[in-house]
Amino acid sequence: MKKNLLKIIISVVAIFIIGTFYVSLKKTEIYDTKNLVGTNLDNFELNSLNKKLKINQDLVKKSQYTLINFWASWCAPCRAEHKYLINLKRNAKNLKLIGINFKDEKKNANKFLSEFGDPYHYSAADSKGKVSINFGVYGIPESILVNNDLKIIKKFIGPLNQDEYTSILNLTN
Amino acid sequence: MKKIIFIIIFSLNFFNLNSDEKTKLHFEIYKNIRCLVCQGQSIADSNSEFAQTVKLVVKDKINEGKSEKEIYEFLISKYGEWIVYKPQFNKNNFLLWFFPYLALIFGAIIIYALIKKKENNKVN
Numbered sequence: 001m002k003k004n005l006l007k008i009i010i011s012v013v014a015i016f017i018i019g020t021f022y023v024s025l026k027k028t029e030i031y032d033t034k035n036l037v038g039t040n041l042d043n044f045e046l047n048s049l050n051k052k053l054k055i056n057q058d059l060v061k062k063s064q065y066t067l068i069n070f071w072a073s074w075c076a077p078c079r080a081e082h083k084y085l086i087n088l089k090r091n092a093k094n095l096k097l098i099g100i101n102f103k104d105e106k107k108n109a110n111k112f113l114s115e116f117g118d119p120y121h122y123s124a125a126d127s128k129g130k131v132s133i134n135f136g137v138y139g140i141p142e143s144i145l146v147n148n149d150l151k152i153i154k155k156f157i158g159p160l161n162q163d164e165y166t167s168i169l170n171l172t173n
Numbered sequence: 174m175k176k177i178i179f180i181i182i183f184s185l186n187f188f189n190l191n192s193d194e195k196t197k198l199h200f201e202i203y204k205n206i207r208c209l210v211c212q213g214q215s216i217a218d219s220n221s222e223f224a225q226t227v228k229l230v231v232k233d234k235i236n237e238g239k240s241e242k243e244i245y246e247f248l249i250s251k252y253g254e255w256i257v258y259k260p261q262f263n264k265n266n267f268l269l270w271f272f273p274y275l276a277l278i279f280g281a282i283i284i285y286a287l288i289k290k291k292e293n294n295k296v297n
Contacts, residue, residue, distance in 0.1 A: 010283070130230050130233065138210055
């Protein structure tokens with residue numbers, strides 16, 4: 001009887017340990033958006049990159065949908081997604097784009113925009129990157145799709161691709 | 174004059190003590206925050222963009238008078254519980270907290286049973 005109980009206890013502990021390792025090793029998603037999607041955007045305020053304008057949540061409320069894109073001139077993947085942002089500005093009817101320039105020099109940011117085109121309706125500067133933490137940003141580029149109730153609909157980690165571009169178009173048109 | 178010098182020295186020491194405590198608190202919090210873009214490093218050990226930015230945010234929050242718990246809660250709300258090394262106690266992870274104690278108890282039971290068994294074998 002005692003022997004059996006011991007065997008059962010050892011087996012249960014072994015299964016638990018193996019199970020924990022199995023689940024943990026299978027888990028590859030470190031970058032997770034589940035904490036943000038469905039929640040409301042925190043209040044924020046940033047200076048415009050070039051104009052004397054405050055970029056904040058009130059601006060987001062004005063448009064049916066807003067895509068907040070985090071970028072920098074020194075970020076190579078930002079160049080890869082740039083064409084999708086340009087196309088979104090052109091083709092997405094109910095969408096406004098806010099570009100948040102992350103830890104960048106103003107002159108470099110402006111050079112980037114004049115060279116590759118300006119896809120943003122509003123450009124803001126987050127020179128120290130602190131505001132990006134309020135948006136749950138890991139690194140750049142990242143984009144957050146928000147509706148006019150300030151609800152986060154989707155978050156895109158890494159450069160936008162064709163599928164994501166299509167999904168944004170479908171969601172907003 | 175002596176009084177004034179004493180007050181100045183006392184104030185300087187008081188501010189130093191305060192800033193030492195703050196630095197200690199900064200470091201304690203940094204050590205418990207995972208650098209999400211690094212391999213197994215806390216933000217205290219990392220110089221990545223992410224770690225540097227989170228450090229700035231933590232400093233700001235402390236200066237705003239936020240407690241350690243409030244800072245963790247803020248970061249968890251943005252990045253999930255994975256960002257803290259010490260998970261908070263809740264219904265999803267209570268087993269994680271109790272498992273070491275359960276393992277200790279079961280281990281003790283197993284060792285006790287084995288010793289008892291040996292003793293019984295010796296007697297027989």
